[in-house]
Amino acid sequence: MLKTVLLATAAVAAFLSSASAEEKFPAKLAGHSFLPALTLITPPADAPHDAWVSGKFTGKERNHNVMSVPGDVGAAYGSHPTGISLPFIGQPVQGMSGFAMNRAEDGSIFTLTDNGFGAKVNSPDALLFFHRMTPDFTTGKVERVASVFLRDPDRKVPFRIAYEGTESRYLTGADFDPESIQYLNGEIWIGDEFGPYIIRATEDGRVLSVHQTMLDGKALTGPDTPGTVVSAAAGKDFRVQRSGGYEGMALQPGTDLLWGMLEKPILGENGEPEGDFLRVITFDTRKGEWTGNSYKFRLSDGAKAIGDFNFIDDTRALVIERDNGEGDPSLACADDAADKSACYPLPATVKKIVLVDTAQVDDDGFIRRIAHIDLMDIADPDGKAILETDARRDLTGKFTFPFFTIEDVMRYDGTHILVANDNNLPFSAGRKIGQAADNEFILLEVGDFLAQR
Structure with a gap:
């Protein structure tokens, strides 16, 4: 009898082990295109004059002298200049x-610009807008088909906005930090990091409603949520980490549910992260309310955050998982390096696309991770790469995506996915030291990966 129990226990353990195993699959570069880092557009004609010069508040003092302060990657990343x-x-x-899962009628892809310069306090002159773009993998260029600026003429935003007293009431990076987008029935849904909020807008950018996040019947807030004051205690007065809101927000086909995934673990009452997992909270777009259901996404070793989240069928979805590094690992700085001008103190290591199945959830609420591809190990046998990468190793036939923030992924067709980076202009330089990162779009052939269940 004991032998039978032991054998049964071993069988169950083996089953659970195999069910939770996550295999790495190969990826091949099928196309490469980019939008140059320094791509600027004019604000709308009815926008405040203040918006014609952006980035005036990124230093300690207001600065109206255009192109006068060189950008760099910051001390933690070697203080490399970016040339912009x-x-x-x-x-x-x-x-x-x-990236939005659904495309526009002309086939172009919905994507969006984030809050501007990385923080609420330094982005009050950065307008918020989304785009329709089309990457061309023959020419290597990305066509910006249209850009739409967000505005609140009907005063749907429940707090005072930066351009409150203007007639046009355009939104800025001091109001929201838009990090995820979906297109549904002619409307735009945006996931914000500051609230975190979900924003519903028309296709021409007019805000229709703003929804505060609810988790377990309580409002979920962060340090940048309006109403959070300086003396607020982390974990007690707010639970979302700074820059920890909706980095990913997937739209589930057939249900029209939004699955909002927080970028970082939320905080416990002690002010520390509650674990090595992220909360996923569902919102019903048809009813305009939270479902009350929530799930968990387990981070792998070395991962610090996610970058995007998109369904590929009724239950399976893609998640970008990343660390906080940038630059090729072969250029890692020595531990005792005093001169970091030609090396990366925090090189890129964990940059993955993970395939998950939301229909497979364990008793603790964890969504099953099925498989992944490694964005630092992409085959390029056909020489599709069009931008050079700084490295102290031979990258012939190989391609890497060594960026700090990789924030866009979508199913392109039955065997390909599209991935893009957030270049944090002018503060990131993951491809080449001393050169601002471009907005790169890469097409990856991953048929075997997409077929996994």
């Missing part, structure tokens, strides 16, 4: 921060 200076004349198109 602030403030800008016009609005930067930079920062692709999400």
Whole structure:
């Protein structure tokens, strides 16, 4: 009898082990295109004059002298210059921060620019807008078909916006940090990091409603949520980490449910992350309310956050998983390096696309991870790469995507996915030291990966 029990226990353990195993699958570069880092557009004609020069507040003091302050990657990343200076004349198109699953009627892809310059306090002159874009893998260029600026003429935003007293009431990076986008029935749905909020808007950018996140019957807030004050205690007065809101927000086919995935673990009452997992909360677009259901996504070793989240069929979805590094690992700085001008103190290591199945959830609420591909190990036998990568190793026949923030993924067709980066203009330089990262779009052939269940 004991032998039977032991054998049964071993069989169950073996089953659970195989069911939870996550296999790595190969990826081949099938196309490469990019939008140059310094791509600027003019604000709408009825926008405040203030919006014609953006990035005036990225330093310690207001600065109206255009292109006078050189951008760099920051001390933690070696203080490498990026070759682009602030403030800008016009609005930067930079920062692709999400792909919509559904495309426009002309086949173009909905994507969006984030809050501007990385923080609420330094982005009050950065307008918020989304785009329709089409990458051309023959020419290597990305066509910007249209850009639409978000505005709140009907005063649907429940707090005072930066351009409150204007007639046009355009939204800025001091109001929201849009990081994920979906297109449904002619309307735009945007996931925000500050609230975190979900924003519903018309296709021409007019806000229709704003929804505060609810988790377990309580409002979920962060340090940048309006109403959070300086003395607020992390974990007690707010639970979402800074820059930890909706980095990914997937639209489930057939149900019209939005699955909002937070970028970072939420905080427990002690002010520390509750675990090595992310919360996923569902919102019913038909009813305009939260379902009350929530799930968990387990981060792999070394991963710190996610970048995007999109369904590929009724239950399976793609998730970008990343660390906080940038640059090729072969150029890692020595531990005792004093001069970091030609090396990366925090090189890119964990950059993955994970395939998950939302229909397979264990008793603890964890969504099953099925498989992954490694964006630092992409085959390029046909020489499709059009941009050179700084490295101290032979990358012949190989391609890497060594960016700090990789924030866009979608199913392109039955065997391909499309991936893009957020270049954090002018603060990231993952491809080459001393050169601002472009907005790259890569087409990956991953048929075997997409077939996994």
